[in-house]
Amino acid sequence: MKKGLWSIYSIIIVSMALLAGCGQGTGGSAAAVGADKPKEKITVNIGIQQSIWPILLAKEKGWFEEAYAKVGAEVKWVEFQSGAPYFEAIASDRLDFGRVGNAPVIVGQAAGVPFKEIAVGSVGKKGDAILVQKNSPIRTLQDLRGKKIAVAKGSSGYNLLYQALQQAGLKPTDVEIIQLQPDEAQPAFETGGVDAWSVWEPYVSTQTIKNGAVVLANGETLNSLNAGFHVVRTKFAEEHPELVEIYLKVNEQALRWQKEHPDDAVEVYAKAKKLDPAIIRAVIANTEPANLPITPEVIESQQKTADFLYQLGGIKKQIDVSQVVDNQYIEKILKE
Numbered sequence: 001m002k003k004g005l006w007s008i009y010s011i012i013i014v015s016m017a018l019l020a021g022c023g024q025g026t027g028g029s030a031a032a033v034g035a036d037k038p039k040e041k042i043t044v045n046i047g048i049q050q051s052i053w054p055i056l057l058a059k060e061k062g063w064f065e066e067a068y069a070k071v072g073a074e075v076k077w078v079e080f081q082s083g084a085p086y087f088e089a090i091a092s093d094r095l096d097f098g099r100v101g102n103a104p105v106i107v108g109q110a111a112g113v114p115f116k117e118i119a120v121g122s123v124g125k126k127g128d129a130i131l132v133q134k135n136s137p138i139r140t141l142q143d144l145r146g147k148k149i150a151v152a153k154g155s156s157g158y159n160l161l162y163q164a165l166q167q168a169g170l171k172p173t174d175v176e177i178i179q180l181q182p183d184e185a186q187p188a189f190e191t192g193g194v195d196a197w198s199v200w201e202p203y204v205s206t207q208t209i210k211n212g213a214v215v216l217a218n219g220e221t222l223n224s225l226n227a228g229f230h231v232v233r234t235k236f237a238e239e240h241p242e243l244v245e246i247y248l249k250v251n252e253q254a255l256r257w258q259k260e261h262p263d264d265a266v267e268v269y270a271k272a273k274k275l276d277p278a279i280i281r282a283v284i285a286n287t288e289p290a291n292l293p294i295t296p297e298v299i300e301s302q303q304k305t306a307d308f309l310y311q312l313g314g315i316k317k318q319i320d321v322s323q324v325v326d327n328q329y330i331e332k333i334l335k336e
């Protein structure tokens with residue numbers, strides 16, 4: 001267990017050391033270089049995964065580009081397979097914003113990556129799940145003993161898997177954990193290369209609806225709240241607080257539009273991801289996007305997860321998760 005989780009921490013530390021020397025921020029580099037020289041155009045780097053969230057809706061609608069263009073900034077989209085790589089990019093000033101799950105922010109904080117959580121991006125208990133094939137003999141968590149399980153290291157799925165193993169009375173050495181990103185894990189799961197897959201939406205609904213996969217466990221069955229967060233690079237927020245507000249305003253715009261136009265939102269997502277509308281509807285039903293202040297309840301849940309990872313050796317030091325919480329921007333824009 002400790003070896004597997006320790007690798008997450010080590011990867012981020014090594015990445016920070018390597019990338020800090022060669023990476024230069026595009027967001028922060030836009031400050032004026034002198035009174036006699038023109039300002040460089042600010043580039044806002046926004047991270048995005050394969051997930052179905054209002055941030056994708058806003059991307060497809062061009063709302064971020066439109067809002068930032070009004071203040072002379074441009075948008076660059078940076079794609080990731082999972083949450084952990086976001087923090088490598090933040091550490092090297094290559095990423096300014098993104099929405100990630102609960103475990104990546106904890107590992108990032110423990111590694112000393114300079115970021116802030118600026119809003120809760122999602123709540124709910126069905127967004128992550130451990131899947132098995134429809135004809136699999138695996139029907140309980142105890143049945144995972146001796147089986148191969150695919151998961152992306154440092155992801156919310158990774159945290160869910162270890163919680164499930166603990167509740168089932170299994171040790172990580174009782175199973176074979178195969179660390180794969182979603183684009184690698186999906187074919188492995190579908191062809192039987194692995195026996196189970198711990199992952200998030202839209203992969204959960206894609207597999208259950210398209211291929212008849214079975215949800216072996218999720219946050220609901222494990223009674224685990226796996227919140228997601230909007231994060232910002234600390235220096236970028238300090239230099240451009242008004243651009244942080246714009247990011248959250250556009251997210252709020254997209255969230256409200258999705259709630260007011262559910263059928264249209266399904267159409268946008270289905271076209272963007274080339275997925276069956278039925279899958280999109282299932283994803284939306286299983287997830288609950290948000291754009292809210294980070295509450296004491298969410299902080300308490302995060303602290304329990306951080307303590308859990310520390311006990312397992314997944315992070316090197318104990319952390320106070322409230323230290324990266326910054327609600328000033330979301331509270332301001334929601335009042336407005």
